[in-house]
Amino acid sequence: MKITKLTTYRLPPRWMFLKVETDEGITGWGEPVIEGRARSVEAAVHELSEYVVGKDPARINDIWQVLYRGGFYRGGPILMSAIAGIDQALWDIKGKALGAPVYQLLGGLVRDRIKAYSWVGGDRPAEVIDGIRMLQQIGFDTFKLNGCEEMGTIDTSRKVDAAVAVVAEIREAFGDSIEFGLDFHGRVAAPMAKVLIHELEPFRPLFIEEPVLAEQSEHYARLAAQTHIPLAAGERMFSRFDFKRVFAEGGISILQPDLSHAGGITECVKIAGMAEAYDVALAPHCPLGPLALASCLAVDFVSRNAVFQEQSMGIHYNQGAELFDYVLNKDDFKIDGGYFYPSDKPGLGVEVDEELVIARSKDAPDWRNPIWRLHDGTVAEW
Numbered sequence: 001m002k003i004t005k006l007t008t009y010r011l012p013p014r015w016m017f018l019k020v021e022t023d024e025g026i027t028g029w030g031e032p033v034i035e036g037r038a039r040s041v042e043a044a045v046h047e048l049s050e051y052v053v054g055k056d057p058a059r060i061n062d063i064w065q066v067l068y069r070g071g072f073y074r075g076g077p078i079l080m081s082a083i084a085g086i087d088q089a090l091w092d093i094k095g096k097a098l099g100a101p102v103y104q105l106l107g108g109l110v111r112d113r114i115k116a117y118s119w120v121g122g123d124r125p126a127e128v129i130d131g132i133r134m135l136q137q138i139g140f141d142t143f144k145l146n147g148c149e150e151m152g153t154i155d156t157s158r159k160v161d162a163a164v165a166v167v168a169e170i171r172e173a174f175g176d177s178i179e180f181g182l183d184f185h186g187r188v189a190a191p192m193a194k195v196l197i198h199e200l201e202p203f204r205p206l207f208i209e210e211p212v213l214a215e216q217s218e219h220y221a222r223l224a225a226q227t228h229i230p231l232a233a234g235e236r237m238f239s240r241f242d243f244k245r246v247f248a249e250g251g252i253s254i255l256q257p258d259l260s261h262a263g264g265i266t267e268c269v270k271i272a273g274m275a276e277a278y279d280v281a282l283a284p285h286c287p288l289g290p291l292a293l294a295s296c297l298a299v300d301f302v303s304r305n306a307v308f309q310e311q312s313m314g315i316h317y318n319q320g321a322e323l324f325d326y327v328l329n330k331d332d333f334k335i336d337g338g339y340f341y342p343s344d345k346p347g348l349g350v351e352v353d354e355e356l357v358i359a360r361s362k363d364a365p366d367w368r369n370p371i372w373r374l375h376d377g378t379v380a381e382w
């Protein structure tokens with residue numbers, strides 16, 4: 001079999017799908033994207049396609065190594081997201097060619113189901129209580145919300161108290177009948193992370209995510225030393241070589257590689273194994289679409305240290321399209337009692353509504369995250 005063509009479709013709300021065709025009529029799909037930089041990743045996919053068209057799609061490992069090492073420069077969000085989407089599509093092709101789901105090709109199920117969690121509250125946590133109540137109706141008991149609004153390097157007690165008040169209200173309303181992670185979203189600098197984490201400790205959030213920016217990873221161990229709350233990070237690290245420093249320095253209890261940013265299934269399975277060796281949990285990051293989610297689930301179902309799975313249903317970013325809008329076999333992704341169950345469909349198990357993808361790709365927005373500024377006009381981390 002030979003790869004014949006790569007076609008990209010930028011789509012609402014802020015996603016990109018990649019279709020990889022072969023000379024035997026088997027097609028694979030992937031989801032290469034960096035939110036807000038879709039056109040950059042699209043250009044990278046087409047630049048890398050020179051190394052992919054004409055090749056045997058079965059040789060996923062060799063194609064991955066060529067794409068990673070072949071251009072001298074490597075790593076980073078754009079190239080690793082382009083590689084991720086190509087990799088996902090190659091695993092999809094392999095599964096379809098062999099008539100097996102990707103998790104079977106990776107050694108089979110290590111678990112019967114994986115817990116899902118859902119976002120509540122939007123960019124600035126609001127209506128969190130109502131959001132949780134609504135999602136509880138459909139079986140969710142695990143959630144994530146932004147832990148604070150914009151935060152200065154040194155900020156006020158009022159800002160800290162406002163962040164803590166949201167969390168106190170959740171615990172007041174739900175006790176320990178639910179769990180929730182707090183995503184600091186990289187908004188908090190190390191000095192304020194110490195203060196915020198200390199004030200949040202009594203409310204026992206399930207985890208605190210991106211307590212500081214990935215480029216400040218040396219603070220993870222220091223922050224972990226002051227708290228019992230598990231720290232989580234990984235969405236802005238893009239390969240084993242980024243993560244190995246985090247393992248060496250310590251401090252992260254939950255690793256969150258993004259299957260559409262960190263080199264795809266081939267790379268993230270290896271990252272998952274590294275995490276297990278350090279007794280670190282795996283919780284793949286996934287605020288994206290169905291192919292990204294299916295890739296996460298493939299890794300979850302073969303990784304014993306996977307603990308819960310992010311998914312974007314109802315997330316505040318999904319304006320203009322929802323998680324399964326482009327999926328024909330929606331029922332294969334049902335969330336039952338707050339869990340995902342493995343599908344026995346071959347490959348990634350996503351039957352893409354290609355007609356809708358082609359139609360909606362014509363009005364794909366160039367999504368951008370907002371630029372926030374602090375009270376003194378300096379750029380804030382969003």
Ligand SMILES: O=C(O)[C@H](O)[C@@H](O)[C@@H](O)[C@H](O)CO
Nearest residue numbers: 035183185235285286287369
């Ligand atoms: O945890 C999450 O889902 C992420 O922090 C998410 O909010 C960001 O990755 C966002 O997609 C960037 O545009």
Ligand SMILES: [Mg+2]
Nearest residue numbers: 183185209235
């Ligand atoms: Mg996050």
